[in-house]
Amino acid sequence: MTQTGAVPAKAPESEKITINLGHVDLGHIELLVREGFYSNRTDFIRTAIRNQIDRHADTVRQIVVRKSVDLGLRHITRDELATAQSAGQMLDIRVLGLVVIAQDVSADLAKDTIAGLSVLGTLHASEAVKAALADRIT
Structure with a gap:
């Protein structure tokens, strides 16, 4: 949505979300990023979400x-x-x-x-x- 409440001419490709993580979970993510398994935190989170969606694909269908x-x-x-x-x-x-x-x-x-x-x-x-x-x- 724009400031005026109008719908944008082209829908955005993604939606921004915010999550809260515990310190230990965040530390695990940082470790995997630093070791090169993921390019950044967002890459890790997107991959984890896609894996969960794939895991439940039959149920969703x-x-x-x-x-x-x-x-x-x-x-x-x-x-x-x-x-x-x-x-x-x-x-x-x-x-x-x-x-x-x-x-x-x-x-x-x-x-x-x-x-x-x-x-x-x-x-x-x-x-x-x-x-x-x-x-x-x-």
């Missing part, structure tokens, strides 16, 4: 199929929501990754067409749309 979750980027356009509105449909959107609701989607259109929005990852939308969907976002 089963959940995705069972819950009808979209993987990756889900871009929701005004045209898509207008089509749903014309058909009298309410959308239940579930995404593991990034959801971007287009800037030209009004809060009223979002509220009239999105019954539920479950995002395991990041949501980029205007503040007005987020406020309109606040009771439907999980």
